[in-house]
Structure formats: structure tokens, C-alpha cells
Amino acid sequence: MGRPTKPILSRGRICAAALAIVDQDGLAELSMRRLARELGVQVSSLYEHVKTKDDVLNEVANTIMEDVEVSGFETGDWRHGVASWARSYRAALAAHPQIVPFLAYGPARREASLRRADAVHGGLVGAGWPPRYATLIGASTKYLVIGSAMSSFAGGFDDDVQVYVERYPHLAGAHRLRGRAGVIDRDSFELALEMFLDGLTALHARVAAPPEPAGP
Amino acid sequence: MGRPTKPILSRGRICAAALAIVDQDGLAELSMRRLARELGVQVSSLYEHVKTKDDVLNEVANTIMEDVEVSGFETGDWRHGVASWARSYRAALAAHPQIVPFLAYGPARREASLRRADAVHGGLVGAGWPPRYATLIGASTKYLVIGSAMSSFAGGFDDDVQVYVERYPHLAGAHRLRGRAGVIDRDSFELALEMFLDGLTALHARVAAPPEPAGP
DNA sequence: AACGGCTTCCGAACGATGTTCGGTCACCCA
DNA sequence: TGGGTGACCGAACATCGTTCGGAAGCCGTT
Numbered sequence: 001m002g003r004p005t006k007p008i009l010s011r012g013r014i015c016a017a018a019l020a021i022v023d024q025d026g027l028a029e030l031s032m033r034r035l036a037r038e039l040g041v042q043v044s045s046l047y048e049h050v051k052t053k054d055d056v057l058n059e060v061a062n063t064i065m066e067d068v069e070v071s072g073f074e075t076g077d078w079r080h081g082v083a084s085w086a087r088s089y090r091a092a093l094a095a096h097p098q099i100v101p102f103l104a105y106g107p108a109r110r111e112a113s114l115r116r117a118d119a120v121h122g123g124l125v126g127a128g129w130p131p132r133y134a135t136l137i138g139a140s141t142k143y144l145v146i147g148s149a150m151s152s153f154a155g156g157f158d159d160d161v162q163v164y165v166e167r168y169p170h171l172a173g174a175h176r177l178r179g180r181a182g183v184i185d186r187d188s189f190e191l192a193l194e195m196f197l198d199g200l201t202a203l204h205a206r207v208a209a210p211p212e213p214a215g216p
Numbered sequence: 217m218g219r220p221t222k223p224i225l226s227r228g229r230i231c232a233a234a235l236a237i238v239d240q241d242g243l244a245e246l247s248m249r250r251l252a253r254e255l256g257v258q259v260s261s262l263y264e265h266v267k268t269k270d271d272v273l274n275e276v277a278n279t280i281m282e283d284v285e286v287s288g289f290e291t292g293d294w295r296h297g298v299a300s301w302a303r304s305y306r307a308a309l310a311a312h313p314q315i316v317p318f319l320a321y322g323p324a325r326r327e328a329s330l331r332r333a334d335a336v337h338g339g340l341v342g343a344g345w346p347p348r349y350a351t352l353i354g355a356s357t358k359y360l361v362i363g364s365a366m367s368s369f370a371g372g373f374d375d376d377v378q379v380y381v382e383r384y385p386h387l388a389g390a391h392r393l394r395g396r397a398g399v400i401d402r403d404s405f406e407l408a409l410e411m412f413l414d415g416l417t418a419l420h421a422r423v424a425a426p427p428e429p430a431g432p
Numbered sequence: 433a434a435c436g437g438c439t440t441c442c443g444a445a446c447g448a449t450g451t452t453c454g455g456t457c458a459c460c461c462a
Numbered sequence: 463t464g465g466g467t468g469a470c471c472g473a474a475c476a477t478c479g480t481t482c483g484g485a486a487g488c489c490g491t492t
Binding site: 217218219220221247248249259260263268269 | 448449450451452453455456457458459
Binding site for chain 1: 317334335337338341349351352353355356358359360361362363364366367386400401403404405407408410411412413414415416418419
């Protein structure tokens with residue numbers, strides 16, 4: 001068949017199609033052959049634009065991370081900065097829950113993530129947190145977000161809930177909330193974040209450096 | 217070759233070997249063929265004792281979860297109960313970091329996890345927490361543990377750190393702590409847990425039911 | 433205007449994976 | 463003593479990610 005008059009593929013189109021498949025049918029359903037079929041093309045053609053399957057997934061991951069906001073450190077105090085970072089981080093993952101298991105493999109290595117980690121660290125230090133605390137707070141917040149995205153209630157319980165309800169009395173009430181799993185997810189995350197920040201606020205008063213004086 | 221005089225395989229031996237492989241060489245290195253080779257046996261023989269590869273991994277996961285302790289609710293107040301649960305949960309995962317990505321796929325569905333979720337929920341309600349808060353606190357704590365286990369297992373930063381150090385000034389100090397990554401992980405988790413519990417303690421005073429009166 | 437090289441897609445193949453199926457033979461109970 | 467069940471083997475299947483040689487449209491050069 002040879003070269004087509006107008007290019008069919010591009011790195012962007014491939015990654016977009018990959019994300020669509022993952023969003024719709026899950027990470028396990030993404031294969032290079034499926035991807036090619038979806039794009040009306042043969043498998044080997046993909047490798048002209050993309051190095052490996054992992055390459056595709058990494059690009060998709062980076063794209064998703066672009067939506068994470070760290071600008072809150074400029075428009076408010078450190079608490080507002082952390083909170084808005086955490087919420088937009090979680091929102092970005094929640095928008096594509098199926099890819100989270102892949103994301104979690106090495107988020108720190110990703111370019112976009114690193115840029116944000118730097119901003120967070122800087123924002124915290126600027127607010128008087130000792131550098132070591134800044135590191136810990138950044139990591140802790142990430143734990144919350146990743147943990148929330150990974151073990152979200154929504155994926156936890158599936159259809160055959162009845163079995164458990166009978167066997168574990170204390171959980172019966174909790175299970176009745178199924179279907180509203182998304183709400184529990186959000187509320188749990190919010191509770192964890194607020195309690196964490198409450199605790200940090202008290203700690204900040206004890207360990208933070210005094211604000212920089214105005215002039216020399 | 218036919219039937220051997222003494223059985224070579226058993227479900228237990230297979231799962232133990234699987235865990236050994238995963239611990240030593242990672243989740244990606246676990247294949248049925250490798251597993252068979254390690255046990256001095258042919259691949260198809262495994263399927264006499266085990267339904268699928270996922271079956272093996274699930275059994276391994278359950279085994280690991282057995283080490284999680286929820287007895288803290290009987291030996292102390294709710295705060296002690298949550299803290300000791302969270303710590304033993306994290307310790308169990310940290311003992312086998314390579315399997316965490318698999319674990320995180322559906323921990324709530326697992327038998328052992330459910331039994332513990334029930335105990336935690338009961339312990340919290342018994343301490344006066346409204347049932348809904350008990351659910352949220354259980355989920356939040358799990359977020360912390362899973363998130364901590366996930367993003368620490370990933371190794372976060374790897375060898376070619378130099379690149380990032382130059383590019384992201386605020387992270388330079390944080391990177392110098394590499395090699396002590398394990399310490400940062402533990403400290404971050406402890407900080408998050410303590411701050412979270414501090415926040416909850418204040419909340420408990422506002423929303424908890426009064427303790428049950430002694431007699432009628 | 434003809435040609436040569438680069439780009440882009442195709443077809444077939446490779447090795448590895450999870451799983452299945454029919455065969456073989458030792459053990460144990462009748 | 464014989465037959466059935468249990469435990470291992472060998473070969474095969476479909477699927478996966480990836481590679482490689484070939485075909486053919488496009489563009490710049492001569």
C-alpha cells in the first residue's frame with residue numbers, strides 16, 4: 001500500500017485514542033492491536049510515531065498531570081496552596097480513574113509531576129516551613145491523593161455485596177451507601193485533607209520560621 | 217512420567233514460591249513458567265492446584281493481609297486503635313512492597329480486608345463516632361496507608377537525579393536526602409497520621425455521642 | 433522532467449505469555 | 463487384582479509487544 005497521501009497517524013492522535021480506550025474499557029483493554037484497529041491502521045504503523053506501549057502510557061499520564069494546579073500558593077497562604085493543589089490533583093486523577101494504577105507506578109519521575117513538586121516545596125518553605133517539613137508535607141499530601149484515587153470506594157465493592165452484609169454486621173450500614181460510593185470517596189478525601197491541615201496548622205505555629213522582615 | 221510417588225506441589229508451596237519471586241524480582245517477573253521452573257516442574261502441573269495466575273496473587277495478597285492488626289481497639293481508645301491499625305497495615309505492605317500495586321487493585325473485596333474493615337468500623341462506633349464518620353475515617357486511613365505504600369514502593373527518584381537537581385532549585389535539598397528515602401517515607405507517613413489524628417481528636421469532641429451510661 | 437531519498441503504512445514473523453487438553457503412570461480402595 | 467482417581471508432562475492455542483523488509487507517495491535536487 002505504501003505511504004498515504006495524507007498522514008493518518010500522529011503521536012497526538014495515537015495518545016488520544018489510547019486515553020479514550022483506557023477511559024472507556026480499562027487499562028487491561030488497551031493493546032497495540034486494539035489501538036491500531038481503533039485508528040483504522042495496522043499495528044506496525046504505530047511504531048513509526050511511538051517507541052513502545054509504555055511510551056504511549058507515559059505521554060497520556062503526562063497529559064493528565066498537566067491539569068494539576070499549584071497556583072494556589074500564589075493566591076493564598078500555604079494552607080490554601082496545599083488544599084487547592086491536593087484537590088486539583090485528585091480531580092485530575094478522578095477524571096481518568098482507570099489509568100491511576102499505571103500513574104502510581106512512578107509519578108515522581110514524571111516531568112510534569114516534578115515541576116509541581118518543586119512549586120509545592122517552594123511554596124511551603126516560603127511560608128516558613130522548615131525544608132524538611134516541606135518535603136514531608138508534600139509527600140504526605142501525595143499519599144492522600146494517590147491513596148484516595150487508588151483505593152476509591154467506588155472500585156472496592158462490586159455487585160455481589162449481599163454476601164458481606166450478612167457476614168460482617170458493622171459494615172451493613174456502610175454498604176447501604178453503595179451507589180453513593182462517589183460521595184463517600186469525596187467526603188473521605190475531604191475529611192482526611194481537612195483534618196490533616198488542621199493538625200498542620202497547629203504544628204505550623206510551633207515550628208515555622210517567623211516571616212521575613214520588610215526591609216534591611 | 218506420570219504421577220510422582222510423593223506429591224511435589226501444593227497450593228501452599230506454589231503461593232509461597234510466587235511471593236518469593238515477587239519479593240525478590242518484582243511483580244513483572246512473576247510468570248507461570250518462571251514459577252514452574254522455580255518449583256522444578258512443568259507449567260501445566262500448576263493448574264492442578266491453582267485456578268489462574270490471579271488466583272495465586274489473590275491468595276498471596278490475603279496471606280499478607282493476615283498480618284494486619286486491629287486489636288488496638290480493644291486495648292486502648294479509638295485513637296490508639298486507628299493508629300495501631302494503620303501502622304501494622306503499613307508495615308504489612310512495606311514488608312512486600314512489590315506486590316502493593318496488585319493489592320491496591322481491589323483490597324476491599326478481599327476477605328481478610330473486609331474482616332478488618334468491620335472491626336475498625338465497630339471500634340469507632342463503639343467510641344462514640346457516628347456511623348457515617350466511622351466509614352469516612354476508615355476510608356481516609358486506608359488512603360494514607362495505600363498512598364504511602366504505593367508512592368514509596370515506586371522508588372520515586374532513581375539514579376539520574378542530577379538532571380532534576382539543576383532544573384528545579386527547590387527540590388535540590390530534598391534530593392540530597394536520597395538513599396535515606398526509607399526514612400522520609402516513614403516520617404511522612406507518621407506526620408500524616410499524627411496530624412490526621414490530631415484533627416480528628418478535635419472533631420471527636422464536637423460530634424461524638426456521649427459514652428454509654430453504666431447501668432439502667 | 434526525471435530521479436533519489438525520506439516518510440509512512442503494510443504484512444509477516446518472533447518470542448513470551450496465560451491457559452487448555454489428552455496422555456501417562458503411581459497410588460489406593462474395593 | 464483391577465479400576466479409578468490424582469499428579470505430573472508435552473504440545474498446542476490465542477494473544478500480546480515488538481521488529482524487520484518491502485511498497486509507495488511526497489519533496490528537493492539536478
